Amino acid sequence: MQLDGVTAAGGGRVVMLVDNGVDGDSRVQKAARSAADAGWDVTLLGCADVEREWRLGDAHVRVLPMGGGTPAGGRRTLRQRLVARGGPVLRVARLARRPVEHAQVLLWRTVSGDRAWRRLEPGLWTYERVFGPVLDALAPDLIHAHDFRMLGVAARAVDRARAAGRDVKLVWDAHEWLPGAKPRRDNVRWLPAHLAYVREYVSHTDAVVTVSEDLADLLREEHRLAERPTVLLNAPTSADSTPDGAEVPDLRHLCGIGPQTPLLVYSGTLTQQRGVATVVEALPRLPDAHLALVVADPAAPYVRHLRALADRLGVAERLHPVPYVPHGQVSAFLSAADVGLIPLHHWPNHEIALITKFFEYAHARLPVVVSDVRTMADTVRATGQGEVFRARDAADLARAVRAVLADPQRYRQVYDGPDSPLPGWTWEAQADRLDALYRRLLAGAGARTPVEAP
Known part of the structure; x- marks a missing residue:
């Protein structure tokens, strides 16, 4: 299949990253499968407690083991230690720690700016430990990072590849508007830490895709993107499939x-x-x-x-x-x-x-x-x-x-x-946009195998 100067075998290797076990995430599954159907060599990497591996159409899916890590915060939290002691104790502990957490946010944002997430949410490094070595070994031409936690993992992999002389493109798939998200954990560090994490790495992207027109406009304004994100609606396939x-x-x-x-x-x-x-x-x-x-x-x-x-x-x-x-x-x-x-x-x-x-x-x-x-x-x-x-x-x-x-x-x-x-409102329409974006980013990049025009 012609891919504007690249072929799947000659340099069209795409690695997608997601911070879940893949099952139940229809957007991620459809993106991987449709990209593989279009001729890209696709590996989808997820994470869960148990390692798994299977085929999704022509895409290769690998779920990497988290190894008992706690990505939410690195160490066992006070909440986890007290959960068996009942709700009243938890509420008291939660109220007591909030002034401390506010002080931590203020201190580290003042000292470190957007690098503050390293102190406020150090568990994000768990994803680097799990995904980083596998990502480097796969040597992709393009990394498609789903949602916000995978952005830093992908950006650092791109930096390592470029330092080694390989040109790798980075697409960030923003599934939600993070400033408007409900924090995933009950502490005041969570949101400012993840906002800082995204701000640090968003400049590494070659393109951004997202789920709606309104969110595309918000992302462009918030991150001063040179190019408006490509909208890929969370639409199903046009015909029911079994x-x-x-x-x-x-x-x-x-x-x-x-x-x-x-x-x-x-x-x-x-x-x-x-x-x-x-x-x-x-x-x-x-x-x-x-x-x-x-x-x-x-x-x-x-x-x-x-x-x-x-x-x-x-x-x-x-x-x-x-x-x-x-x-x-x-x-x-x-x-x-x-x-x-x-x-x-x-x-x-x-x-x-x-x-x-x-x-x-x-x-x-x-x-x-x-x-x-x-x-x-x-x-x-x-x-x-x-x-x-x-x-x-x-x-x-x-x-x-x-x-x-x-x-x-x-x-x-x-x-x-x-x-x-x-x-x-079909995934086929969205898949065409994604394929066009990949082809535009990879056309003529690096030492790839040219294809004869049909």
Whole structure:
């Protein structure tokens, strides 16, 4: 395959990095597989407790062992040491340490500037220990760093390669706007440390890609990028696919309900700010409706919390947690429902994104009910594919669901009309942009094998 002057065998080696175990990260999997399908020699490196290796289409996936390290902070934290002593002790310890953490942030930012993360979040070095040697051994021509933690790992690998005389390109895939992210740990060091980490290494990038137009503008302004990031939407493939011919599970059968029962579905990560508790609180106002929660772990603590809430409200028999299916089956799996739910709370990152489940619901041809977070609410109002409700308002959510259930065809017809948004909401369209970016960055770079024009 011609790649504007490079071939997969003659210099088109791409290594993708991600700070998770790959399973469940549909964006990363689709990016790796589509790049390999386009002719690039792709290795995807993830990390988890247990080492694994497999093929994803033509891409090679390796999950590296973390080796018992604690990337969140390097050493066992005070919270970890006290967790067995109960909530009150934790709350007291948390309040007591916060003035110290604020002082640490101020001190190290003053002394070290953007290098302060080395003191505030030293556990980030764990990723260097795990990924660095493997990355150097693979000798890629291009490194695609997914999300913020992999940016520094990739940038340092590029520096080492260039010092050795190899020209390596770096693409950073910004999955979220970090200043607007909810900190992953309960300490005040987390966000300023990671912001400093990104600021130190973003100048090493040759190109940036991201998930939405709004985020592209924010990143360009925040980091003074010379070039606006390329937008790759978190869209599914254009047609439902079933790997190895596997049969798509029946969502209604898993919920134990028939075809006439109104079925609402929420698919994805469960945390408080995702707003699913609002949906459970709305169920008493929707006496015929059942709710399917498609989640990674149906027995997870937050699922148990939602079950307890449903039990208190007398709707426990209408709440059905079910496990994920492979990403190629998601839209077909969800299509058995009547309404797709996105009940997000207001949070900076929630305001600017069209998230993965938004596109998965659309390709399942589901009417959607979304909270009034800006970008998704504006899109739904413009397309007519669903209804918008006030975030955290169970009564208004129930109103929106009733409106959809009263005339579902009104909303579904948007997907099949002449102005359907679906053709642009496909991963194939995003993969073409990614392939074009790789070709532009690598065209003529280094000593690569020229290809005859067809």
